[in-house]
Amino acid sequence: MAKEAHPRIKWWLVGLCLIGLSVVYVFQRTDYYLIFFGFYEKQVSAFIFNKTFRLVINDLLCLLLIYALFHDKKYLKLASVILLIELFVIMPIYFWIKLKVEGSSEISSPLLSQIHRLIVNPLLMGILIIGLYYQKYWANRNEI
Numbered sequence: 001m002a003k004e005a006h007p008r009i010k011w012w013l014v015g016l017c018l019i020g021l022s023v024v025y026v027f028q029r030t031d032y033y034l035i036f037f038g039f040y041e042k043q044v045s046a047f048i049f050n051k052t053f054r055l056v057i058n059d060l061l062c063l064l065l066i067y068a069l070f071h072d073k074k075y076l077k078l079a080s081v082i083l084l085i086e087l088f089v090i091m092p093i094y095f096w097i098k099l100k101v102e103g104s105s106e107i108s109s110p111l112l113s114q115i116h117r118l119i120v121n122p123l124l125m126g127i128l129i130i131g132l133y134y135q136k137y138w139a140n141r142n143e144i
Contacts, residue, residue: 013068020061021122024054047104048095055091055120059083062125066132075132082128086119094119 032053033046066079094115102109117123 010068010071014065017061017065017068021058021065024057024061025121028054044099044104047099051095051120052087052091055087058120058122059086059125062122062129066125066129069129070132070136078132079125079128082124086124090119 031040031046031050033049034040036049063076063079063083067076070076094112097115098104098112102112
């Protein structure tokens with residue numbers, strides 16, 4: 001286990017990550033495709049780009065949050081593997097179902113809405129952070 005960061009720096013990083021996640025949430029309707037490519041396109045490619053961009057930003061902030069909270073490389077590696085599975089396995093399945101059933105509209109059916117919350121919003125990483133705290137708690141308790 002690596003040396004803990006100074007507590008003040010740790011909590012500044014935690015606060016920065018939470019503010020960053022809040023900003024991503026507030027600007028969730030932003031058309032990142034337009035910002036990056038300079039033209040408006042309300043097609044499937046813009047839909048996929050916007051959702052993927054938001055997922056990557058959320059998950060990178062969550063990785064930084066996990067690093068700030070635990071300061072342990074094994075936790076960061078686990079979170080990175082989950083991020084990659086989410087990005088390259090779960091997200092394409094979500095896109096396939098979403099585009100096949102509903103198209104690129106922002107409104108989803110109740111089932112797809114829940115899948116969207118789990119994938120695009122940082123809910124999966126939030127569940128991971130709770131699990132890591134639980135594991136760390138039991139590991140520390142068994143050492144005593």
